[in-house]
Amino acid sequence: MLHVESWARTASLRHLERDAAGAFSLYLGGRFAAASDGGTRELLDPATGETIARVAEATRADVERAIALARTAFDEGPWPDTPALERARLLHVLANAIDANAADLAALETLGCGKPLREAEYDVADAANCFRYYAGLATKPHGQTYEVPAPSQSFTVREPIGVCGQIVPWNYPLLMSVWKLAPALAAGNVCILKPSEYTPLSALWLAKMVAEAGFPDGVLSVLPGAGPVAGAALAESMDVDKIAFTGSVPTGQTIMRAAACNVKKISLELGGKSPNIVFADADFETAIDYALFGIYANAGQVCSAGSRLVVERSIADAFVAELVRRAERIVTGDGFDPATEMGPLVSRRQRERVEEYIAIGRTEGATLACGGGRPPGELGERGNYILPTIFTNTTPQMRIVREEIFGPVLAVQLFEGEAEAVRIANDSPYGLAGAVFTSDAAKAHRVIRKLRAGITWINAYHPTYNEAPWGGYKQSGIGRELGTYGYDAYTEVKQINVNLAVEPSGWFKG
Numbered sequence: 036m037l038h039v040e041s042w043a044r045t046a047s048l049r050h051l052e053r054d055a056a057g058a059f060s061l062y063l064g065g066r067f068a069a070a071s072d073g074g075t076r077e078l079l080d081p082a083t084g085e086t087i088a089r090v091a092e093a094t095r096a097d098v099e100r101a102i103a104l105a106r107t108a109f110d111e112g113p114w115p116d117t118p119a120l121e122r123a124r125l126l127h128v129l130a131n132a133i134d135a136n137a138a139d140l141a142a143l144e145t146l147g148c149g150k151p152l153r154e155a156e157y158d159v160a161d162a163a164n165c166f167r168y169y170a171g172l173a174t175k176p177h178g179q180t181y182e183v184p185a186p187s188q189s190f191t192v193r194e195p196i197g198v199c200g201q202i203v204p205w206n207y208p209l210l211m212s213v214w215k216l217a218p219a220l221a222a223g224n225v226c227i228l229k230p231s232e233y234t235p236l237s238a239l240w241l242a243k244m245v246a247e248a249g250f251p252d253g254v255l256s257v258l259p260g261a262g263p264v265a266g267a268a269l270a271e272s273m274d275v276d277k278i279a280f281t282g283s284v285p286t287g288q289t290i291m292r293a294a295a296c297n298v299k300k301i302s303l304e305l306g307g308k309s310p311n312i313v314f315a316d317a318d319f320e321t322a323i324d325y326a327l328f329g330i331y332a333n334a335g336q337v338c339s340a341g342s343r344l345v346v347e348r349s350i351a352d353a354f355v356a357e358l359v360r361r362a363e364r365i366v367t368g369d370g371f372d373p374a375t376e377m378g379p380l381v382s383r384r385q386r387e388r389v390e391e392y393i394a395i396g397r398t399e400g401a402t403l404a405c406g407g408g409r410p411p412g413e414l415g416e417r418g419n420y421i422l423p424t425i426f427t428n429t430t431p432q433m434r435i436v437r438e439e440i441f442g443p444v445l446a447v448q449l450f451e452g453e454a455e456a457v458r459i460a461n462d463s464p465y466g467l468a469g470a471v472f473t474s475d476a477a478k479a480h481r482v483i484r485k486l487r488a489g490i491t492w493i494n495a496y497h498p499t500y501n502e503a504p505w506g507g508y509k510q511s512g513i514g515r516e517l518g519t520y521g522y523d524a525y526t527e528v529k530q531i532n533v534n535l536a537v538e539p540s541g542w543f544k545g
């Protein structure tokens with residue numbers, strides 16, 4: 036393993052704002068500040084276990100202050116009335132700032148969450164393009180006109196919702212933040228972003244870019260902090276108009292309940308246990324390649340991961356044997372090492388969680404075909420690594436088949452024929468994603484249309500486009516991000532009716 040000097044891996048931290056004690060600051064509606072009680076949290080390097088830095092931990096009072104600033108910025112400030120062209124210009128400034136700092140931003144992301152640099156570089160490029168996409172969309176037509184009886188005219192306009200609380204997880208810290216900020220700002224909303232307590236760094240740099248781009252004060256706050264404190268304060272506030280959340284189902288349920296207090300608009304992007312169906316007539320090499328990418332990209336910490344391989348019985352032995360051979364060759368290591376193909380998990384806690392599931396799989400009687408633990412030696416001791424793991428001989432009731440593990444653990448399920456493939460694929464409380472591999476185009480389309488999932492692929496796994504909607508069926512969430520759907524989710528629709536004959540209606544005679 037390449038030993039990356041600590042000065043090199045932490046060099047990107049120089050871009051962040053610190054307080055007098057050296058902790059990274061909150062971004063409160065236009066200025067960087069310490070937490071109101073001076074509290075900080077220690078951030079650990081997932082690859083080495085070493086302390087990266089301390090970061091201010093927002094209190095409930097900090098969140099309430101940010102909400103008050105955001106209310107003013109929305110209710111009295113210039114932002115909602117700023118012409119769409121100007122909002123778009125500022126979003127382009129952000130996109131260009133991301134591009135100009137791409138290498139350091141990717142390094143910061145790798146430092147914070149452990150993913151290999153080449154994955155982080157992809158996320159950074161995608162983040163810049165997401166701002167560009169919504170900059171373009173801001174100036175496009177959004178309303179409709181209706182054929183109503185004369186002398187009336189009727190049409191709609193889309194208006195911003197208001198103050199938006201945005202709560203994101205740790206697996207794509209930058210990208211999840213941008214998926215929420217870009218459409219919200221494009222539509223004229225003001226935002227309070229709460230990054231994950233584990234991975235706030237790239238969002239704080241984004242806040243600095245927003246400040247430098249010249250957005251009006253109050254339009255954005257970025258408040259790292261504990262979910263049950265800072266996140267809950269957003270969800271429970273009577274002055275927040277919308278909550279957009281990405282994270283686990285239990286937290287989503289808590290947020291939904293809290294959001295009921297003032298009937299906030301909500302959008303929820305939750306978990307998954309997505310099926311990757313491989314028919315016997317699939318192109319073998321392509322299906323192997325994407326099965327690996329589907330589960331081991333970002334060490335399996337992907338909501339849409341293809342964590343259930345649903346493979347046709349007639350090819351299962353050969354397919355799984357090749358999959359195991361290839362999985363065992365995946366280079367697990369430090370994300371800063373160019374040779375690394377799979378990085379560590381984000382935290383000790385997440386590694387423990389995955390290890391618990393591996394133990395559960397063994398106890399339930401599944402067969403461990405490869406992996407099943409930490410890499411040997413220094414690597415496994417220092418960082419939060421888990422080797423690529425595959426379980427075969429599973430049953431539909433096993434917890435490793437039903438529950439989201441959020442790590443590099445694949446459960447193999449077998450089927451015979453199209454109907455059974457669909458039944459197994461849909462046998463889940465989740466409905467986020469799914470894929471079908473086959474060389475029969477008609478079968479591919481039949482099966483995809485039967486999948487109860489929001490994001491699907493034919494002969495591929497994982498490509499994501501800023502232009503296309505992202506979200507799930509069933510317990511995988513409510514609403515869609517990205518594309519025009521993502522923009523609409525940050526708007527209210529107003530109908531405007533115009534009477535062109537300005538005279539009394541005469542309905543009441545007196």
Ligand code: NAD
Pocket residue numbers: 202203204205206207229230231232260261262263264265266267270281282283284286287289290304305306307337338339439441467511512
């Ligand atoms: P999590 O639910 O523990 O935390 C997500 C965010 O919610 C964090 O910022 C956390 O601080 C905050 N939070 C926690 N408790 C809260 C509360 N009571 N009130 C308000 N906020 C609270 O999830 P995680 O472990 O950070 O992320 C992993 C989960 O996210 C997985 O289930 C994964 O599937 C899901 N995820 C989904 C998508 C998607 O697009 N559908 C994308 C990425 C991750």
